[in-house]
Structure formats: C-alpha cells, structure tokens
Amino acid sequence: MGSQTQFELPVVDFTNENLKPDTDAWLSACHVVRTALEDHGCFVARYDKVGPELCNFVVTSMEQLFALPLETKKQETSNKLFHGYFGQIPFLPLYESFGIDDPLSIQGCQKFTHIMWPRGNDRFCESVNEYSSLLGELDRVTKRMVFESYGVEKKRCETFIESGNYLLRCLQYRPPQKDETDLGMWQHTDLTTLSILHQLNNVHGLEIQLKDGHWIAIDPSPHMFVIMAGDAFKVWSNGRIKACEHRVRMNIAKEMRYSMGLFSFNGKIVETPEELVDEQHPLRYKPFDHSEYLHFYDKHKIKDPNLRVQTYCGL
Ligand SMILES: O=C(O)CCC(=O)C(=O)O
Numbered sequence: 001m002g003s004q005t006q007f008e009l010p011v012v013d014f015t016n017e018n019l020k021p022d023t024d025a026w027l028s029a030c031h032v033v034r035t036a037l038e039d040h041g042c043f044v045a046r047y048d049k050v051g052p053e054l055c056n057f058v059v060t061s062m063e064q065l066f067a068l069p070l071e072t073k074k075q076e077t078s079n080k081l082f083h084g085y086f087g088q089i090p091f092l093p094l095y096e097s098f099g100i101d102d103p104l105s106i107q108g109c110q111k112f113t114h115i116m117w118p119r120g121n122d123r124f125c126e127s128v129n130e131y132s133s134l135l136g137e138l139d140r141v142t143k144r145m146v147f148e149s150y151g152v153e154k155k156r157c158e159t160f161i162e163s164g165n166y167l168l169r170c171l172q173y174r175p176p177q178k179d180e181t182d183l184g185m186w187q188h189t190d191l192t193t194l195s196i197l198h199q200l201n202n203v204h205g206l207e208i209q210l211k212d213g214h215w216i217a218i219d220p221s222p223h224m225f226v227i228m229a230g231d232a233f234k235v236w237s238n239g240r241i242k243a244c245e246h247r248v249r250m251n252i253a254k255e256m257r258y259s260m261g262l263f264s265f266n267g268k269i270v271e272t273p274e275e276l277v278d279e280q281h282p283l284r285y286k287p288f289d290h291s292e293y294l295h296f297y298d299k300h301k302i303k304d305p306n307l308r309v310q311t312y313c314g315l
C-alpha cells in the first residue's frame, strides 16, 4: 500500500484561459473530468484564483476559529444534520472540524461568524465568503462538464446546480504524539454530490484510493484542489461515476494541518437522467432525497459506501 504522488490522477488545468465552453480545450477537459470521475471518483484541478493573500487570511482565520474555547466551538450553528462541529472523538484524537452552512452567501458567513464572535469578526467573515465563492465556481464548472459529457441538457444542469446547497467544512488535524495513531480520518466516501478539498496550509495528509485499489498521497499545493464525487453523484450518474474513497493520515506532518472542503448537496429529489440509462446500463437507483439520505446514514451508520447507497435507494 505504498503512497505515491497524484500524478497518477488526471490534472485539469483551470488556469488555462482557453478553457471556455464550445472550444476544443473544453471538450477535451470534459472528457478527462468524466473519465477520471468514472475511474477513480476524483481528479485534481489546477486553479489559481485563490491567491496567496486570501489563502493566508483563511489560514489565520482557521487558527483563530480552532483556538476558541470548547464551549463556544460546540454551539449549534445550523439545524441541518452533520453541518456542525465535530471534535474530541476518542478514536480520532487528531481531528476537529466545523461546518459553515451556506458559505457562498454573505448572510451564511455572517450567521456563523456572529455565533462564534458575537462582537463581530469581519475579516473572518469576508475571507471565508470570498474563498468559498471561488471554490463554488469550480463546483459549478465541474458539474457543467459532467452533464455536457453525458449529453444531458444544459438547462437541467442549471436546475441541478441552483437547487443545490453548500457547506464549507473547515478541518484541523494536530500531529500525532509518540505512540499515538496517525489516522486523521478513516477511509470513507462523502455523503455529498461533489466535494472540493484543499490542503490549505500545505501540510500532507490526504490519501485517495485509485481504481486498482492502491492508495496515493496527494501532494499539497496552494493551486491544487481535489474534486471528488460523493454518493449522490454516483446515484445521479446511475453508478457510472464512482464515489471517491479517501482518508487522512498524519504520517509525514510535523505541524498542525488545516484543510477545507466545499461540499455540495442536492435540495431537490435526484433522478437519474434518461441519457444515462440504456441496455448496458439499466436503471440502478430509485429517486434520491439527499436530506433523507443523511438521516438514513445517521440512523443506520452503514460505513460501507456501496452497501449504504444500495440499501438506501438500490433497485
Ligand atoms: O482533511 C481532508 O483533506 C479530508 C477531509 C474529509 O475527507 C472530510 O471531511 O470528509
């Protein structure tokens, strides 16, 4: 199970000025994105819109946030399931995380900021909102590429995007002490539609399982974002897209690791488009209610991703 670098994973260059719909560069990127999601459940996006200054602001913001007293951190910030604070988990001692609901809207960021800092923290609020909005662009472009590659109408993609909602998960992992586990987060697939992960302060930890079963470590870089499909995108695609298996290991890191995940969820019931169903690909799933799926997971705690999806909505 040796770890190698991400160069076994396709890298799509979103810094390329020519990457505009209807160009050759766009069509070939659509193909790469779709094939990578079908093979591995993920790809790497090179994306330079999050500049060094913003990145540094966000790192400072995260340091401030995680340094708050535990009582403050544990406050409820959203009534949605799995959108809150997690920490002090006995078998994941390195891990702590916050969820910021609706981070692409300034109101969502203000609500969260006000709960954590009743006297305000404009810098936190604005930098997190700007950062999330830039990641939101990547989320939308990826979905447009996937829809286009499967020949599903643009209008349906826009409805899919507009009816979705976002969560920004802010994660901190401390380095392990001597004789302590180096597991930051166990192997899993996300319950999301799409997740965009960024190793914010350039500290190693994220590992991905490729289609042949071996694990690779993703080298951190300010301009590299891992875009991975969650369970809901797998269902939408009639099982053609794979939900990405990943985990976090703090086996190299000697310092605090911060990472960020922009997670998207569907607001409406997801139905597999007819373009994705044919003789070779008979319909595999019933219509999928994302919020109900989160409740289903909470109740049954099925860890095996294939079994979980199959039990919830398999035909
Ligand atoms: O910290 C990371 O890089 C990954 C986090 C993750 O997989 C999750 O929050 O679901």
Ligand SMILES: [Fe+2]
Binding pocket: 188, 189, 190, 246
């Ligand atoms: Fe994850």
